[in-house]
């Protein structure tokens with residue numbers, strides 16, 4: 001069991017809500033920093049270990065700066081994410097650019113920043129060469145297809161649009177070497193929100209094998225292995241968090257068995273985890289607008305799917321607590337809903353909660369990654385504010401809520417002819 005606790009009391013939240021109306025997301029700085037340190041401690045045996053935080057998980061400059069202070073890099077997949085990372089102070093190889101179906105200008109921007117460019121497809125070599133030239137350091141994203149590692153299921157990589165196939169990968173490196181690349185990385189990512197520890201050890205085995213093969217077949221010494229993101233978090237109180245120390249020591253064993261004897265040490269190991277870093281440390285705080293009693297009982301919130309898509313999109317579980325009622329028995333069954341004209345705009349279905357009343361605050365847990373970031377404006381819903389609960393207990397606005405003016409900003413209200 002992992003207990004789902006909120007670092008703020010009902011009274012504190014009510015005070016915050018006077019200044020910043022609900023809904024809002026609040027991130028816990030201290031917990032994020034502690035978590036980052038925990039991740040780095042677990043992999044301290046790796047020379048040059050880094051987690052390149054996946055910007056898409058939480059694209060907020062203040063959060064990115066905190067992570068930079070904790071020695072993290074970033075993983076970007078688009079031009080805006082690259083520019084946001086630059087603004088947050090990241091540069092050079094602290095930035096990994098893992099994109100797909102990439103436009104030429106994005107390769108150019110990644111090259112300008114000195115980012116590690118991670119190619120998703122062999123057809124991208126030409127686009128990269130034309131837009132930015134051949135960089136000294138190049139990486140490929142590997143998709144193993146049917147080559148499952150060990151006996152652990154790794155999803156259906158064959159169905160994934162990402163990565164260079166098993167038949168293409170050796171040739172891809174040969175081509176880049178012939179074109180003048182001098183330094184090489186290798187990347188994979190074929191899982192998401194994976195809670196099985198062994199999976200990540202098997203991923204390391206698969207990549208280490210390929211690193212050895214690249215040395216033997218093309219005399220290429222890979223210096224950087226990127227295990228991707230996808231480490232899951234325990235959304236449900238009954239889920240078990242991954243054991244990073246177990247994963248790390250399993251990888252270390254393989255490193256000693258496979259990498260060191262081949263003279264490939266030091267090999268830098270990095271990750272691109274987003275969810276693992278900030279996911280558990282963001283809370284969507286909302287207020288009950290109405291309790292509706294129809295064929296079922298509904299708790300109608302002032303937040304909606306535009307603030308958090310995961311339940312509606314994937315049927316994902318997010319824990320819900322009612323501040324001040326944490327210790328009351330969960331005797332009532334509710335659907336917890338938003339206000340979109342979409343029947344899947346539900347944060348929870350048949351959820352057992354204490355008796356919920358109008359104006360109660362409601363906390364939706366584990367919304368620190370892929371929460372705000374996936375927001376949208378459907379039904380004219382405006383995106384919420386993002387707040388930071390700082391180390392010293394104060395609260396800082398790190399992104400204001402959208403206004404109607406923001407919503408209207410891209411529209412043309414007059415009929416002036418368009419001059420092309």
Ligand SMILES: *Cc1c(COP(=O)(O)O)cnc(C)c1O
Nearest residue numbers: 054057098229230272273274275
């Ligand atoms: C989404 C993504 C990540 C981050 O995934 P998490 O589940 O947040 O760890 C990392 N790398 C790539 C290439 C991704 O697409």
